[in-house]
Amino acid sequence: MDKQVFAEQMGNLGVVFDREVSKQVLDLYYEDLKSLTNAQMIDAVTKWRKAGRFFPRPSELLDMLKTSKSSAGEAWAHVLKQLRDSQNADLTPAELNAVNEIGGIDALAHMTYSQLEFKSKDFKVAYTPDRLGDLKERLDHDPQFKALGKLIGNDKPVRILE
Numbered sequence: 113m114d115k116q117v118f119a120e121q122m123g124n125l126g127v128v129f130d131r132e133v134s135k136q137v138l139d140l141y142y143e144d145l146k147s148l149t150n151a152q153m154i155d156a157v158t159k160w161r162k163a164g165r166f167f168p169r170p171s172e173l174l175d176m177l178k179t180s181k182s183s184a185g186e187a188w189a190h191v192l193k194q195l196r197d198s199q200n201a202d203l204t205p206a207e208l209n210a211v212n213e214i215g216g217i218d219a220l221a222h223m224t225y226s227q228l229e230f231k232s233k234d235f236k237v238a239y240t241p242d243r244l245g246d247l248k249e250r251l252d253h254d255p256q257f258k259a260l261g262k263l264i265g266n267d268k269p270v271r272i273l274e
Contacts, residue, residue, distance in 0.1 A: 122141060
């Protein structure tokens, strides 16, 4: 993440929550959040400004990214904005995976509007599997889904009772 973007977003939090952000605070928060992309930092701060009541801890900003996933349509809109400067595109990992699956950022940057409209369908299909982690978690913890997972994983033929 770009330090200037980071400092600007932390400053925004300071203004909203009426808190002075010292250099020491900036350094500590940057150490914990430096793995985020610029887009992720902006997203987390924007969401915290709307939902938070107090100045956030680094873990709370990270939680904002875990609990709120954009729809495939929102992700596609973000990708289209990033195509303007495809060499410096700032995509989330899920967006990047989907973009790479449909040909890559450079290929998308050279497409016409009608080609991009067609590719949006492919992107949305490629982006959706990122949500399978939610299903896997349900398979691991929900008793009904756990039974289904065992049934699916069973190599023996299954007889359907009528």
